[in-house]
Amino acid sequence: MEMLLAAAVVVIIGVILFKYLDCDLTLLWNIKFGKQSSDLVGKVVWITGCSSGIGEALAYEFASAGCRLVLSARRENLLNKVKQKCIETSRGALTSDDILVQPLDLLDYNSHPSVTETVFKYFKKVDILVNNAGRSQRGLIVETALEVDRQVFDLDLLAPISVTKAILPYMIKQGGGHIMCTSSVAGKLGAPGSASYTAAKHGIQGFFDTLRIECAPDSISITMACPGPVFSEALVHAFTSEPNKKLNVEMKKSWNRMTAERCAYLMGVAAANKLHEVWLTPNPELFYCYLFQYIPYFAKKIAVKLGQGRANKVKAGIADLH
Numbered sequence: 484m485e486m487l488l489a490a491a492v493v494v495i496i497g498v499i500l501f502k503y504l505d506c507d508l509t510l511l512w513n514i515k516f517g518k519q520s521s522d523l524v525g526k527v528v529w530i531t532g533c534s535s536g537i538g539e540a541l542a543y544e545f546a547s548a549g550c551r552l553v554l555s556a557r558r559e560n561l562l563n564k565v566k567q568k569c570i571e572t573s574r575g576a577l578t579s580d581d582i583l584v585q586p587l588d589l590l591d592y593n594s595h596p597s598v599t600e601t602v603f604k605y606f607k608k609v610d611i612l613v614n615n616a617g618r619s620q621r622g623l624i625v626e627t628a629l630e631v632d633r634q635v636f637d638l639d640l641l642a643p644i645s646v647t648k649a650i651l652p653y654m655i656k657q658g659g660g661h662i663m664c665t666s667s668v669a670g671k672l673g674a675p676g677s678a679s680y681t682a683a684k685h686g687i688q689g690f691f692d693t694l695r696i697e698c699a700p701d702s703i704s705i706t707m708a709c710p711g712p713v714f715s716e717a718l719v720h721a722f723t724s725e726p727n728k729k730l731n732v733e734m735k736k737s738w739n740r741m742t743a744e745r746c747a748y749l750m751g752v753a754a755a756n757k758l759h760e761v762w763l764t765p766n767p768e769l770f771y772c773y774l775f776q777y778i779p780y781f782a783k784k785i786a787v788k789l790g791q792g793r794a795n796k797v798k799a800g801i802a803d804l805h
């Protein structure tokens with residue numbers, strides 16, 4: 484009888500966790516018992532790609548925590564609007580001088596050292612760099628031009644590496660720092676219909692996992708944030724199988740995705756606790772992350788079966804894959 488009761492409790496907890504959990508258990512623990520983003524008050528945070536989506540929501544999250552900000556992307560007009568909203572969100576904690584709008588084209592690698600110099604001249608330090616900017620991709624491998632693969636790698640892999648290389652000497656000189664990347668669940672497992680994006684995100688996982696080890700003696704921490712599907716402009720700007728052709732799809736409110744605000748909140752907790760890696764997604768993607776991390780042989784076997792549905796949707800031009 485007692486065994487049955489215990490089994491029932493385990494099943495009920497399992498069902499609740501499966502239905503309501505939207506992040507990994509380490510992050511959940513830190514939400515309940517760890518530091519919050521408000522503990523980052525006064526820190527200087529540089530966010531790339533914050534003119535929309537997750538980056539924009541991150542700007543508001545860090546602004547409401549009282550962080551000073553560097554806002555970067557190409558669309559300067561949008562960054563100025565984000566800046567104004569950050570000042571409002573901070574409820575008096577931040578003035579205009581606390582937020583630097585620093586336009587940046589991540590594909591212009593040669594500009595990264597001088598832009599970084601400008602940022603350090605302004606704030607004298609950067610506590611947290613968030614390599615967030617990026618573009619998703621839709622297209623089957625067999626139909627995708629090699630030029631597209633190259634463009635995805637240039638933006639989603641090489642650009643964050645380049646900005647990081649520009650900032651590292653400054654962080655080492657200032658005695659430490661924290662680099663956060665918006666990776667993806669696609670950085671943990673194969674995502675049919677987004678192969679080059681998946682490869683780029685796996686690439687940054689590998690690069691920054693290595694950096695974490697190499698730069699630990701310099702007190703540099705690394706946080707890899709791996710969101711699942713999130714509401715943003717991602718599908719408007721996503722690469723397709725043809726070079727220079729965007730997907731141009733607006734996400735619908737009815738789609739089953741995490742809000743950018745929730746994603747930013749979770750990333751804020753991850754930043755405050757300097758967690759090495761966090762998974763930000765409800766099930767089934769969260770469950771897949773656990774499977775791929777801990778039982779890869781079995782996970783890869785079932786992915787071949789389950790992944791066909793997603794590949795067929797991409798083939799049929801269906802944008803909502805979840």
Ligand SMILES: NC(=O)c1ccc[n+]([C@@H]2O[C@H](COP(=O)([O-])OP(=O)(O)OC[C@H]3O[C@@H](n4cnc5c(N)ncnc54)[C@H](OP(=O)(O)O)[C@@H]3O)[C@@H](O)[C@H]2O)c1
Pocket residue numbers: 531532533534535536537538555556557558559587588589590615616617618619638665666667668709710711712713714715716717718720
């Ligand atoms: N949405 C999702 O479902 C999801 C899931 C997992 C991971 N992610 C990751 O989250 C990050 C943010 O994406 P998002 O979903 O928030 O999409 P988004 O709304 O399209 O935001 C992308 C940001 O990247 C910037 N960007 C693009 N190309 C750039 C360039 N050449 N130079 C500088 N900035 C550039 C954009 O700004 P400008 O156009 O103004 O330059 C924009 O601010 C990406 O790394 C993405 O891979 C998204």
